[in-house]
Structure formats: structure tokens, C-alpha cells
Amino acid sequence: MNKLLIANRGEIACRIIRAAQSIGIPTVAVYSKADEDALHVKLADEARFVGGPQAKESYLNQEAVLFAAREVGANLIHPGYGFLAENAEFADRCARAGIVFVGPKPETILAMGDKHRARQMAVAAGVPVLPGSDKLSDDQEEIIAAGAKIGFPLLVKATAGGGGIGMRLVERSEDLIAAVTATSGLAVRAFGDGAVYCERYVRTARHVEVQVFGFGNGEAVHLFDRDCSVQRRHQKVIEEALAPGLSECTREEMARVSVNLAASCRYDGAGTIEFLYDAERQEFYFLEMNTRIQVEHGVTELVTGVDLVAAQIEHALGRDVASALSQSAIKASGHAVEARIYAENPSRKFFPSPGKITHLSVPHMAGVRVDTGLVSGATVPPFYDPMVMKVMALGQTRSDAIGLLSSALSQIEIGGIATNKDYLRAIITHPKFESAELSTSFLDAHHDELIAQATSSSEMAKA
Amino acid sequence: MKKIVSPMAGTVWKILKSVGDPVEYGDAVVILESMKMEIPVDATSQGVVTKVVAQEGDVVDQDTVLIELS
Numbered sequence: 001m002n003k004l005l006i007a008n009r010g011e012i013a014c015r016i017i018r019a020a021q022s023i024g025i026p027t028v029a030v031y032s033k034a035d036e037d038a039l040h041v042k043l044a045d046e047a048r049f050v051g052g053p054q055a056k057e058s059y060l061n062q063e064a065v066l067f068a069a070r071e072v073g074a075n076l077i078h079p080g081y082g083f084l085a086e087n088a089e090f091a092d093r094c095a096r097a098g099i100v101f102v103g104p105k106p107e108t109i110l111a112m113g114d115k116h117r118a119r120q121m122a123v124a125a126g127v128p129v130l131p132g133s134d135k136l137s138d139d140q141e142e143i144i145a146a147g148a149k150i151g152f153p154l155l156v157k158a159t160a161g162g163g164g165i166g167m168r169l170v171e172r173s174e175d176l177i178a179a180v181t182a183t184s185g186l187a188v189r190a191f192g193d194g195a196v197y198c199e200r201y202v203r204t205a206r207h208v209e210v211q212v213f214g215f216g217n218g219e220a221v222h223l224f225d226r227d228c229s230v231q232r233r234h235q236k237v238i239e240e241a242l243a244p245g246l247s248e249c250t251r252e253e254m255a256r257v258s259v260n261l262a263a264s265c266r267y268d269g270a271g272t273i274e275f276l277y278d279a280e281r282q283e284f285y286f287l288e289m290n291t292r293i294q295v296e297h298g299v300t301e302l303v304t305g306v307d308l309v310a311a312q313i314e315h316a317l318g319r320d321v322a323s324a325l326s327q328s329a330i331k332a333s334g335h336a337v338e339a340r341i342y343a344e345n346p347s348r349k350f351f352p353s354p355g356k357i358t359h360l361s362v363p364h365m366a367g368v369r370v371d372t373g374l375v376s377g378a379t380v381p382p383f384y385d386p387m388v389m390k391v392m393a394l395g396q397t398r399s400d401a402i403g404l405l406s407s408a409l410s411q412i413e414i415g416g417i418a419t420n421k422d423y424l425r426a427i428i429t430h431p432k433f434e435s436a437e438l439s440t441s442f443l444d445a446h447h448d449e450l451i452a453q454a455t456s457s458s459e460m461a462k463a
Numbered sequence: 464m465k466k467i468v469s470p471m472a473g474t475v476w477k478i479l480k481s482v483g484d485p486v487e488y489g490d491a492v493v494i495l496e497s498m499k500m501e502i503p504v505d506a507t508s509q510g511v512v513t514k515v516v517a518q519e520g521d522v523v524d525q526d527t528v529l530i531e532l533s
Contacts, residue, residue, distance in 0.1 A: 053522065054474070344498070351470070351471065351502065352471060352473075352497040352498035352500055353471065354471060354473070354498060355471075355472065355525070381472075382471065382472040382497040382498055383474070383498075384498065386500075
């Protein structure tokens, strides 16, 4: 008899419960003191209290989660994303308690969580990394050769620097020696260490990632890619599948090396390889591998028709997933765009806005999927992530999907808390978004117009 | 007596002033943690701290008095 405990809360806990129910597996929710009236507690077949409102007392409390699992007789734990999802120690403790952790093996989590090791594994699997030099010597010819190998423009960086300090942009080879000398001199004064190195400079950077699924036996498939360039303070805001504007050749190569990497670590279940995509050079470089289900997995599900979470659970149970998920059977059709609704106030410097939901209205529209843990009358607690709802739209074309998403966002009503709903509409209807001129600096570059647009539409709505 | 209140629900992470400290308008007096973000709570008036009501680690609702000024 199988039983799945979900070690998470909010929209992802609800999403996992529904996936488990769709394949006939009983579910157990865990909840903190702050989540007694939360939707995931109501949806699950059973629920167990695991501790105080602070995450470390409850959702991060390994002891309490494992105790709850043993008490209810759960043989599976799905960690969702965040909290214990990429915690190798927890995955290991599950295994030792005889509970299947829905995710990759602890050693894979550990290896991918270590930047240096992850990069080495990527290189070994043939995944391109951002070209860079070792510490430069004083030898001018060597410096010129290092520059030529990396290509221009490049950055000269101080080894001891960080956060943009001790960094210099060099556009042409003839300026390199002077830049190295100057950066090294500055580094000596600022950090007491003059060591510098060079790294390729990406003028227009996009965040593109590939969804993979591994079968644990050295075989893996990909489920195409997503663009998640629109970010604020390194938090993704808009995601879409597939990534627009990639050449077929780039797309195929990115997928191929991603499958190689997943296969080389005998990856189990759903994972994501993140890349920095250089839109000018049309090249991509490894950033990291996320060893969990991603927030934005839904856009991939919409275009491929694959239920990734159900597949994760079935694979964890040792059932055959590989036949249904053969590479030739996975096709993408249409275009999907997702907007993340955060409980925050864009016109007040994006201050968080926890509180009681006094009113909630979510339209049912063909082609629109809404994943949320919100329910009218419940409280959005101040203790956790501000992301409260994901709104996804599937259209035949990118522009259809954007139109549908915009219309869905305008019809969604969330009362009692401030949200970024109007800001999201301002983003997706911005001409530069519509023409897919994406970059990770999109929101900073258009900050003032987006805020003005969002503020005026929310005032119109109030009037 | 002037009161500095919490602008939103959250957890009191750091208290930056003690009784007797002078406070200028706009000075950060408390840092709140809400939805995984650090939110500085700024003084909305000036004066001298007469009472620190909140304690680090307290869970507070919106409009909870954190600090009182003369």
C-alpha cells in the first residue's frame, strides 16, 4: 500500500496532491501552526501538524517531517521545491528510514549543489561553460593569447573581487594589457591581492533552461526548454516554453548536452539544467543543475502534455515511466507563458503583503491553468515565500498565449492583500516582451514604465 | 507619545535602537522579516526612544507597536 507525504506547502503541495490523486495514491499533508486553514491541508487525505510557524520549526524540521511520515505509514516523501528539496542529508535520512525520497540520489543532489563539482561534471559531459582564463601571469604574450582564446568583449576580474568590484570591460585586444595592469593595481589596493583573470562578457544575457527526466539507469530524455529571463532580484517572474528566438540548431544542441549531463550522473526523475544564453553570439553556457521539480514546470507540461509530477512519483515507485517518456514520443506543440503572482506591492517598492484573503475569484478559461494554494478566508502568512499563484496560458502561438494570459490576469480578483497582478500584465503587454527582446535585465531596463503602467491600471480598476 | 508600528505582518529580526537613543525621521529602528525579505522599519517621526515594546523573534501583525518615542 503506497502513501505519499508532501513535505511542502502552498501551490506546489496542492499540485503534488492532485498529481498523486490522479494516479490513485493516498496523500498526507504536513502543516505548520501558520497553515492550519491552508488549502493543501484540506486537499490531502490526511494531515499532520509538524511545528511552529517559522520554516525551521516545521517545513525545514527534518525530524518532525520524518516522524510524521513514520506515524502515518508513508512510504514516499515528495519535497516539492525549496525547503528540503535539495537537501542531500534529508534525502539520505529518508532512505535510511526506508522511505522513498521523490528526487535524485543524495550523492547527485550533493554534487550538483557544489558549484565547482557541478561545473566539472558539466565539462566532462560536454556541456559548454563560460569561457574564462586561469589566473593571468605578467607575461604580455600570454595575456594576449588568453584574451584571443576567450574572445572580445571580455571582463578582466580580480580574483579577490566580487559584486562588480574590481571588474573591467575590455572591447578590443589592444586594450587588454592596460586593463589587466589597471585592474591588478586596483586589486592590490582594494584587496591586497593583485591576481586577475579574464572571462567572456555576455552583453545580452538570457536565462534558458532545459527540462530533463532521468530513469536512474544512465538513460535520460529532455522535454525541451524554457525561457525565464524576466527576473526581479534573481526571482523569476515570467517563464515560457519553448524559449523564443532560438535557432533549431541551438535548441537541439542545448537539449543534447543536457541529456548527456543527466545521463552521466544516472539522474533520477525530473531535473533542470540552467544556462546563460548569449543572445548576440547565440551561444549558451552552463549555470547549474536544479535537482528538483521547478516552479515553472507547468509551462513544459502544457506544451508537451506530460504530467511531470505524476511521472516523478511513478518513477520513484519503481514503475516503468521510460516507455511513455521515450524521446520520440515527447513532442511540443503550441506556446505556454506563465506569470507568477506574488503577494507584494510594486508601487511600494515591492514590499511584501501578507494577510487575510477576503475575496478570491479565478476564471475558468480554456487554455488557462492556475496553480495556487490560495483560498478565500485563509491567511497568507508572513513566514514563507511571497509567490501565491501561478497563472499559465497555452496558445497556438506565443502571441495567442500572451493575449490569453493577459486576459486571465485581468479577470483574476484577489482581495485583502496587494499583488503584482497589474505589474505582470504590464510586463507581458510591453512591446519589447511581445517582440521577445528578452534579457535578464529586462525588468530593470523598463522599470519606470512598467511601474507607471501597473499603477495606472490598478487605479483604473479601483475607480 | 509617538509610536512606531509594524507596516506589515512579520517577525522582528533586529532591533536597532535602545531606550534613550535619539531617533531622526526616516531612521531605520527595527528590521522586520516578512515573506523571506528583510524590511527596515523607518521612524515616522523624531524623538527619543522611551520604550522598546518589541523583542527580537516576536511575530507581529500589521500596526503592532514596536517602539515608543517621547
